[in-house]
Amino acid sequence: MAMKTLLRLWATFATLLLAVPALAQAPAGYAYYEIGDVAAPTPAPTAQAMMLMGGGEWDVGAFRWFAERAGHGHIVVLRASGAGEAGEEIYRDIGGVLSVQTIVFTDRAAASDPRVLAILEHADGIFLAGGDQSNYVRYWKNTPVARLLDAHVRKDRPIGGTSAGLAILGGTAYGAMDGGSIDSPTALADPAGPAVTLVTDFLHMPRLAHVVTDTHFNARDRLGRLIAFLAAARQKDAVAIGIGVDEQSALCVEADGTARLRTRNGGFAWLVQPKNRPALKPGKPLDWASVRVTGIGPDSRFDLNSLRIIAPVFAGTARVAGGRLLDAPATPGAVLPQ
Template sequence: MKRVNFCLGRLALVLLALGIAGTAVAQAGAASQNGYRYYQIGNLDTPRPGKTEAAMLLMGGGDWAPEAFHWWVERAGHGRVVILRASGDDELQKELFNDVGGVTAVQTLVFDNRAAADDPEVLRVVRGADAIFIAGGDQARYIRFWKGTQLNDALNAHVRAGKPIGGTSAGLAILGAYAYGALDGGSVDSVSALGDPMGSEVTMDKDFLTMPFLSNVVTDTHFAKRDRLGRLIVFVARAARDSGKGDIVGIGVDEDTALCVEADGRARVYSLNGGYAWLVMPQRAAERLTDGASLEFTAIPVTGVGAGSRLHLDGFKVDNAAFTAVASVVDGELQLRPN
């Protein structure tokens, strides 16, 4: 297979769109005047080997679990993957193409501003993807750069077409219908969120991406390592208040861990370190969620989904749970006890 690996700007994308892919057209890796950078590895002329299937790869950040990516690539029909990000460069596409393998090509778009999300050549690349992966970084940039753009529409259309999507860290943070946006420029910790759940540090967002089975979900990542159960409980309470719905569910995923969701909503965990997906399901409003006061929210069921578990997202039922527990927040202090 002919392999190319180069950084291109708008001119190269135009050439690729016209089918002139045999010549490497390179530009510097700095931000282009069009607000994005483009990288490619593999051969765009290679026929797509298989059929795509709907699937979601929900990663908690950290290192990749190879089994999870092999599963995802198979559902991409071993075809073309597009990686979207708003920082960094082409290191993920190299890892995916060279180490995971099994794809014809990987293209990366790195966004530097909002205008790029309406660029015709960017949209051409995204619409040609068999699978789309959203990298980590800063979810606030994704919301500010992509929400309400043609790229936003293209991402939702990709999912409706039954093609795989995935995200890690900040890329997972935006996949739920409700999201912690980190729009204040920081990353709120559990202690701060529990102490002031209505404060300016808890910046929530909604009505961005539309994923199957995640219409009432808010996600979080780097979960156990960064002690994020408390803040996810706050995110769930805020989403329930803002939406007026009592069925909001929180899904937290540990580092080096992936929750792989099939087209029918069945999901399993792959992890490098025995990590979990954490299911937070209060199914009601918080007892106290008011300006200037700490959170009061008791008797919240928490379920661990491990490698031997199966999660059914169509009803949020878990077979063979790794653990069950009950969380309570009293005067902003989190308590967790086994159930």
């Protein structure tokens, strides 16, 4: 009797040993975090919307607007670095949502993982975190994840992105594919060079097909580099324009294309509209005679359909000569590069 009991115990132990590798095996290419009740029904209708954030500290009002457009339901955070801390902040500090699930991608395999795709299908709102946008391009371009991000917005659900997450939302995106983050003087010195790594046919957001976005805008003197990106983009897209967003600020776009800026530090969004298409040669600096720059503040109203701004904060026409940005419009409280 004792021998039979011992044999049963050994059999049970062996079964457990065989099961341990399967239980301990991590999912392919991603880490997963959740907080809240992911199974609860969404309490209100969702609405198509875009939250275009410039990086840095979040504006709480913008996130509460985003939560409302998500029906106060289920938010999914996508990123390629860090962990679940952004989800914790959204759920605990901002509130107004039932759950937040975070997927941290570590390779391209995750973009075809059935669990990942099911989570995205279920999302009421999707937020693309900051980090290195080249990872987003490598992991998501031409994958089911990219197709689901496009489909998410078509289903009248909001999407948001900050820093790297905003960089990839435009129809032409700066992919930072060379492993760096180019600055304005370098980009203006050679806009046709190998460091201006623009990516097209990635994501397809409403009214952003001809838009190049940029972030951390005034804090990192990025007007010059956005103009350089537009010079390169206009070689293929003759009507490309730019939208830059300052840190701690968010351009919140409604379903009808109207937008307003929310900011916690007096920042702006920048509408950059060049005239014509410049001639570019690799290794040569940019010359461009006319680039209209208009500032969008909290009291402004912006229509992405017509590109009309009511009550702009500043406006002017910049030019670039020999790779040097000249005549940039003065912004209230800002110190512009010389």
